Amino acid sequence: MTSVTIAPGSADISAAPRIAGSGRGRAWGYVARKAGLLLLTLWAAITLNFILPRLMPGSPADAALAKLAQNGPVSEGTKAAIEAQLGVPTGNILEQYVAYLHQVITLDFGVSYTFYPQSVSELVSTALPYTLVLVGVVTIIAFVLGTLLGVLAAWKRGTWLDTLPTLAGSFASAFPYFWTALLLLFFAGYVGRLFPTSGAYGPTASPQFTIGFLGDAIYHAALPALTILITSLGGWILGMRNTMISTIGDDYVTFAEANGLKPRTVALRYAARNAILPNLTSFGLALGGVVGGSILVERVFGYPGIGYLLFNAVTNQDYPLMQALFLMITVSVLIANFLVDILYGVLDPRTRR
Amino acid sequence: MTTLLEITDLSVDYGEGAGSTHAVNHVSFALEHGEFVGLVGESGSGKSTLGFAVTGLSKPPAHVVGGSILLDGIDIASLSQGDLREQRHGGVAMVLQSGMNALNPVRSIRNHFVDIFRAHGHIDRADWSSRAEELAAKVELPSSVLDRYPGELSGGMRQRVSIALALSLEPKLMVFDEPTTALDVLVQHAVMDTIIELQKKENFTALLISHDLGIVLESAERVLVMHEGEIVEDAPSRQILENPRDDYTRMLLSHYADPRAEVVELPGFEARTPTVSSRTRRQDQKAIVVDHVSKVYPAPRRGEPQVTAVDDVSFTLEPGQSLALVGASGSGKSTLAKLITAVEKPSAGSVRFGDLDVGALRRGQFRQLHRDVQMVFQDPYAALNPLHTVEYTLTRPVVNFTGLKGLDARRRVLELLDTVGLSPVEEFAAKLPHQLSGGQRQRVVIARALASNPQVIIADEPVSMLDVSLRAGVLALLEDLREQWGVSLLYITHDLLSARVVTDNIMVLNGGRVVERGNTAEVLRNPSDEYTIRLLDAIPNPGRRDVA
Known part of the structure; x- marks a missing residue:
C-alpha cells in the first residue's frame, strides 16, 4: 500500500545510507498505512463489542423476565413479546454477526430501556452536540493555553512567569473535579448568582440555531467549562514546561543561540517545536476521551451530555444504550489517535519513514 | 599579524559561594588573526567551559567571575544579550562537540540556513538559495542535502552541515569543540581535512578544542595545553612535539605512539614478545571456533536491500590467546561479538565454544555460556545502574554464577575489586557509580565480567570513552588478566595503537568480511590490504600539517 519514490539527486550523496525516498509519494504512503491500521483496529473493536456480550451468561431479556416473575407467573405470550421487543438474537452466530454489522453501519442500536420508547441513536444524537461543544472546545482551549503557558514558563525559567503558572496549575489540578465543581456551583452559582447551576439551556428556551439560544447555551455551559479548564490546565502547563526544559x-x-538566531525563533521553532511532540500523544488521548464526556462534571451540573447519559445507562442497566456508548467511545479514541498520528507525520519528519 | 582575541586573567566558576568550583582559573592567552590554535586537555580540564566563555554561551551554573575576553577590542563578557547576538555575524562562531545533535530534527537543512540569513539580514533574500548551495559546496556536500532533514544524513554529513552553518556567519573566529569526537575514524579524518582546508581558504582564525593531542598536533600551528583549569603550556606544535616543557604535556605525549613502529611502548607496557601468547596455565580451557558465520538483517525499510553485517567469517580464539578485531563502524565487529555471546543467532555457519553450539542455545541455556564468556562494554557510564552500589552490582553475578552466599560472596566481591586494582576495596564497594571516574567505572565493569571466573572476555572498545591517561591503566589490567589468570581476550576496537599493545593476533574487518589477518605487529607494520592502510593513515599524524 506504500509507494516509495526516490527523489532526484539522492543518488549523488554516496555516504547517506538512511535516505529512502521523500516527497508526496512517501507522505501518502504514510497516511495510507495509518488509515489501514485504523480500519483494522476499528473492525477489531466492533467485533469485540459483538463477542463480549455473547460470552456473558444470561441476557437482557432474562433479566427483564426475572423482574416480571417476581410479581407473578409470566405467560408464554408475554415472554415472546418481551424477547421480540428486546431483540433476542435469532439464527446462527454468523447471521447474527452480519445483522450486527448492518446495525452498526446504519447506526441502529435499538431502543433504550430507560427512556423507552426513544431509540438509542436519537438519545445519543441529542446528547452528543452538548458534550462535543462543552468538553471538546474546553479540551482544545486547555491544551493550547496550557502549552503556551508551559512554553513561556520554561523559556523564562525561574522568573515569576515560571513560578506563578506552575504553582497555580499544580494547585488547581490537585483538586478533584467534583470538588472544584461544587465550589464553583456554590460560590458562582448559588451565592453569587452569576451563572445558572444546572441544565444546558434555560427553561423557556428550546434547542434551535438562533443567536439567543446559543448565548443561553454558552451561559449555561460556563460553570462546567470552567471546572474542566481549571482542573486540566495545570497538567498541560507542567507537561509542556518539563519537555521544553529538556529540549x-x-x-x-x-547551536541556534551560537548562530545568533532571534530568541523568539529559538524558543518557538527550535525548543517548543520539538517539545510539543511528546505532548501530542496525551492530547490525542484527551481528545479521544471527549466523546465519553466528563461524567462527574456533567452529573454535578445536570448537563445533558454523553457523560450524563452514560451515568443513567449504567445505573439503570440500559444495555442497548451502554453498548452503543461504549462502541462510540472506543471508535472516537481510535479516530483521535489516527488524527494525532497524521499530525505527527506533518510535524515530525522522522515518523514519515 | 595583529591580535584578534585577547583573553586576560579569565576565571569561570560553576555555582556560587562556598560550593563553587573553579573550572577555568586565571587564564590568559591571545590569538592572532588567521592563526590555527589547538586547545588540548582531558575531561574536566575546563577546555569546553573556556570555549563556551569565548563564544559568550556560558550558561548557569557556569559564569564568568573575572577577567576579560576582548575580540577586536570589544569585551564579549560584558556585552548585553542583544549586542552579543548581533556580533555573531562577523564575530565568533562555534561548532559543537556532538554535531550529530546540533541540528533541529524537525527542520530541513535549507531552513537552518534561512533562519541564520533572516536573523542577521546579511544576505539578500534573492540570494538565500544560491548562498546556501555555495556553503554546502564548501564543506563538500551536494546541494540536494538542503532539502533533507537531519535524520536523513549520516553523522559526518551532519557535522559538515554544522560547519557550513557556522561558516555562513562569516566569522572572524571559529571555535571547534571536539568536532570529530563522535565520528567514525575514517570520517573523522575526512572532516578534519575539510576543516584544515577551509581555514586556509576562508582565512578565519580557528580554535580547535580536543582531548586528542594527536588531532591537535596535526592541524594546529600552536597548542595550548590545559590541565585543571589552567593553561600549563602554550607553544608551537613542533616544540610541543619535540621539546615539551610541562610534565603534564609530557605525560599526554607519552601515550602516543605509532602502531607501525618497530617497537611500541606505552606507559605500563613493555614491547611485546609475541611468543608468550598461546600458553595458558588453566586446565580444560576451551577455544571459541567461529566457522563460516554470516549474519543478515532484514531490510530496514521496504524496497531496500537486506543488510549483511557479517559475511562468511571464520576464526578461532585459542585458549589464553589475545585477538584484535578491528574495523571502522559498520564493519561488523560488534555484530560478531553479539553472535559469540548468543545475543544474536547466525544466519549461516556456526559459533562453538568447546562442544557448546552457541547459535543453537535457547533462552534458558544462556547461563552455560555466560559463565565462561563475559563481555566488557564500551560505555562505562551506561553499563552500570546508577542506583546500585558497586558491591550490589558485583554481588549479583557472584551469587548467580558461583552460588556463593553471604560472607563468602562479599569476600569474593572484595577479591574482585582487588584484582581490578580498586583499593581500598571496602571503600570502593560502598560507592555509587557517579562517585567514580570513568576509568574506575570501567574497572568495575571488568570486575563484574570476572565475577563468574570466565575463560573468555570480549571487550568492545573498552577504552574509547576514557581519557588518554586512563586508557593505559585499563589496557594493562586486561593484559594482566590474561597473563595471571589465562583469560582469553577478544579485543574489539578501531584504535590500532591499543590493538598493537594488548594483542598478539589481529583480524581486519571491512563490510562484514575479513580483509586481513595475522600477527598484530606484522600486519600493522606491513599491511597488504588497502583498507588496513586507510585505517592506519587515518591515525592522526603530528607531522601531517608540515608536509601539506
Missing part, C-alpha cells in the same frame, strides 16, 4: 538543554538549541 532547551539540547545541542540544537545551544
